[in-house]
Amino acid sequence: MASDLSVRNLTKRFGEFKAVDEVSFDVPAGSFFSILGPSGCGKTTLLRMVAGFEAQSSGVIEIRGKDMADVAPNRRPVNLVFQHLALFPMMSVAENIAFGLKRRGLKGAEVGRRVEAMLERVGLPGYGPKSVNQLSGGQKQRVAIARCLVLEPSVLLLDEPLGALDLKLREQMKVELKKLQAKVGTTFIYITHDQSEALVMSDRVAVMNRGRFEQIGRPQELYGEPATPFVARFVGENNVWSGEVTASDAAGATIRTDEGFVFKARAKGACAPGGRADLYLRPEAMRIEPREAEGLNTFAVTVKAILFDGANSRLLTVTEQEHELLVSLPQNRRFDHIAPGQRITVGWHPDSGLCFPAMGAS
Amino acid sequence: MKGSRLAFAIFLAPVAAWLFLLIVLPHVDLLLMSLRGKDELGERVWTLANYMNFFTEPVYWLTFVRTALYAVITTAITFCIAMPVSFYIAKVARPRVQGALMVLLLLPFWVSELVRVYGWMILLRESGVLNFFLMKLGLTQKPVEMLYTDAAMILGLVYTSMLFMVVPLVSVMDSLDDSLIEAAYDLGAGKWTIWRTIIIPHCKPGITSGAIVVFMLTLGNYLTPNLMGGKNSLWFTEQIYNQFIASFNWNQGSAFGFLLLALSSLIIWLGLKLSRQKLGEVAS
Ligand SMILES: Nc1ncnc2c1ncn2[C@@H]1O[C@H](COP(=O)(O)OP(=O)(O)OP(=O)(O)O)[C@@H](O)[C@H]1O
Ligand SMILES: [Mg+2]
Numbered sequence: 001m002a003s004d005l006s007v008r009n010l011t012k013r014f015g016e017f018k019a020v021d022e023v024s025f026d027v028p029a030g031s032f033f034s035i036l037g038p039s040g041c042g043k044t045t046l047l048r049m050v051a052g053f054e055a056q057s058s059g060v061i062e063i064r065g066k067d068m069a070d071v072a073p074n075r076r077p078v079n080l081v082f083q084h085l086a087l088f089p090m091m092s093v094a095e096n097i098a099f100g101l102k103r104r105g106l107k108g109a110e111v112g113r114r115v116e117a118m119l120e121r122v123g124l125p126g127y128g129p130k131s132v133n134q135l136s137g138g139q140k141q142r143v144a145i146a147r148c149l150v151l152e153p154s155v156l157l158l159d160e161p162l163g164a165l166d167l168k169l170r171e172q173m174k175v176e177l178k179k180l181q182a183k184v185g186t187t188f189i190y191i192t193h194d195q196s197e198a199l200v201m202s203d204r205v206a207v208m209n210r211g212r213f214e215q216i217g218r219p220q221e222l223y224g225e226p227a228t229p230f231v232a233r234f235v236g237e238n239n240v241w242s243g244e245v246t247a248s249d250a251a252g253a254t255i256r257t258d259e260g261f262v263f264k265a266r267a268k269g270a271c272a273p274g275g276r277a278d279l280y281l282r283p284e285a286m287r288i289e290p291r292e293a294e295g296l297n298t299f300a301v302t303v304k305a306i307l308f309d310g311a312n313s314r315l316l317t318v319t320e321q322e323h324e325l326l327v328s329l330p331q332n333r334r335f336d337h338i339a340p341g342q343r344i345t346v347g348w349h350p351d352s353g354l355c356f357p358a359m360g361a362s
Numbered sequence: 363m364k365g366s367r368l369a370f371a372i373f374l375a376p377v378a379a380w381l382f383l384l385i386v387l388p389h390v391d392l393l394l395m396s397l398r399g400k401d402e403l404g405e406r407v408w409t410l411a412n413y414m415n416f417f418t419e420p421v422y423w424l425t426f427v428r429t430a431l432y433a434v435i436t437t438a439i440t441f442c443i444a445m446p447v448s449f450y451i452a453k454v455a456r457p458r459v460q461g462a463l464m465v466l467l468l469l470p471f472w473v474s475e476l477v478r479v480y481g482w483m484i485l486l487r488e489s490g491v492l493n494f495f496l497m498k499l500g501l502t503q504k505p506v507e508m509l510y511t512d513a514a515m516i517l518g519l520v521y522t523s524m525l526f527m528v529v530p531l532v533s534v535m536d537s538l539d540d541s542l543i544e545a546a547y548d549l550g551a552g553k554w555t556i557w558r559t560i561i562i563p564h565c566k567p568g569i570t571s572g573a574i575v576v577f578m579l580t581l582g583n584y585l586t587p588n589l590m591g592g593k594n595s596l597w598f599t600e601q602i603y604n605q606f607i608a609s610f611n612w613n614q615g616s617a618f619g620f621l622l623l624a625l626s627s628l629i630i631w632l633g634l635k636l637s638r639q640k641l642g643e644v645a646s
Contacts, residue, residue: 053544074550086545090563099559103550151549 004029004155004187010059012045019045021211032181034198035191037208043191047157051080064154079148081158085140087132093143094128100151118150137165158190174200195235207231229356232280239325241279245271253355255279259321263297265353276358283314284328285352296347303342396616412617429598433580436519440527440576448531467525479589482518515591519580527572534568570639574630581626
């Protein structure tokens with residue numbers, strides 16, 4: 001499949017500081033690509049370089065095969081939805097959407113027709129004459145996206161557009177954005193620090209940390225097969241143990257945690273016997289009171305609290321050494337008898353734990 | 363409750379007194395004076411003759427129209443220069459430079475208007491600095507008279523008015539979100555379109571309040587037109603001055619004063635109408 005956007009070895013320096021560091025990726029046409037990273041990791045800087053507001057220190061940005069090095073932002077076939085939307089308050093909704101069309105020299109009737117069609121598409125028919133300030137947060141959101149989509153850009157860039165919305169609306173807009181993208185078929189590049197947004201909406205996600213891409217992959221891959229400890233910690237929830245590798249073979253490694261548990265797990269990277277390693281385990285990988293303990297790593301914990309959250313309920317448990325662990329609590333009534341203070345056994349399959357060689361920092 | 367009302371009254375009293383003593387009272391007096399005159403027998407009577415004089419004597423209303431026109435031109439020129447200057451101060455300059463630039467703008471206002479105007483005169487007069495350099499460079503053989511022309515007068519007026527346009531513009535531009543400009547740029551707008559569609563509409567309240575202040579100050583200015591304008595570039599304030607001081611005709615002078623008030627009100631009202639704004643909105 002052809003790439004709409006191709007970025008190679010892109011670097012941006014602010015003085016000595018590298019905000020974006022040798023980033024390379026390709027975004028296939030029509031896909032939803034997310035860049036996920038903590039605050040300050042360089043996401044906005046990366047996006048602004050693609051939009052043309054910031055000149056790269058080195059590297060190449062190609063859109064549909066054309067080098068963008070000397071193309072001004074108003075000539076690039078990309079549009080940016082700003083972090084705070086940047087709707088024009090001095091114009092009505094229709095004028096906001098018509099803005100780009102008029103800049104292309106389209107005439108009155110044609111502009112009106114396209115604006116109305118676009119409003120229909122984002123679910124705001126008849127909102128044209130309203131003032132921007134009369135809209136709710138979610139509606140502003142959709143106008144900001146409509147204003148860009150009406151120009152039929154090769155790539156639509158979105159800079160944390162849901163950041164300003166409240167939780168409920170954010171959940172709703174997540175699904176709507178995904179549906180909208182599927183409907184219009186435009187390539188979306190979406191940046192966020194919220195992993196659930198990235199996982200829910202994207203075809204592919206890049207995890208960014210300190211200006212570098214740690215991993216690019218489908219959401220399932222990032223969650224199931226994190227390539228680095230950072231990804232394991234940042235995407236989804238994980239319990240972490242530090243320990244020492246006692247044995248390793250092709251199937252995996254055996255690690256003795258600092259508390260004295262001996263676990264078998266899969267090894268990522270070079271986990272040589274005698275070396276330090278970190279073990280990552282998802283809350284839902286742990287089974288409470290497993291009936292078949294054969295081949296599982298099992299250990300006992302004390303329930304400290306029940307964190308009820310519907311289908312996402314968990315137990316906060318502690319080992320004897322006061323190491324806190326989160327354990328998923330399936331809502332199938334089987335575990336209704338569990339109460340804080342109780343001692344329970346949990347078990348997990350060696351395939352679901354991941355060992356990474358321990359690093360000094362990070 | 364009672365106490366707060368009393369405090370309010372105490373606070374309000376000086377304002378009310380100021381309004382009454384310095385604004386209402388003299389104007390009522392002027393209005394009455396402008397309607398008084400002497401008839402053929404030398405008796406003091408109520409009359410509209412002072413206002414009639416204005417319309418029958420071409421030199422009066424010609425000066426009047428000229429003054430209005432030049433005040434509008436001065437306001438327009440000030441605006442055209444102040445706009446990019448304010449944009450630079452508010453949006454381009456770094457914070458530290460910003461403060462320095464504002465001080466630089468303020469600096470000329472530390473000295474009196476008289477000194478400022480003399481500064482310009484030293485620069486522009488026949489034996490002035492500018493002519494000296496022009497001759498040194500061989501650009502002219504004979505010194506050029508740059509002072510005592512309409513152009514010199516407008517130059518002086520614009521210079522005097524600059525600050526009053528720049529300050530409101532800078533404050534209103536400060537409140538313009540940079541991302542609006544970037545969004546417009548991103549959607550395909552060029553520089554000129556961004557100015558026309560985003561920056562100027564956003565700055566409208568600042569432009570209007572700046573323009574009103576500059577217009578009124580220019581219209582009522584006496585010193586600059588008097589010193590820098592030529593013999594035949596009479597300013598209407600000079601007519602008023604002449605009536606009061608030279609001819610000692612206070613009745614005529616009052617009538618002219620009122621006509622000037624009516625003129626400035628009318629033009630400001632027109633300006634607000636044309637830009638579809640209300641005075642209250644601008645002031646807030
Ligand atoms: N103009 C600039 N000059 C110097 N440093 C900058 C500049 N712009 C950004 N930075 C630095 O680059 C880093 C990345 O900034 P960026 O805005 O890209 O972060 P981000 O990932 O978008 O964060 P957030 O999620 O908070 O929006 C930050 O450490 C920031 O301080
Ligand atoms: Mg950002």
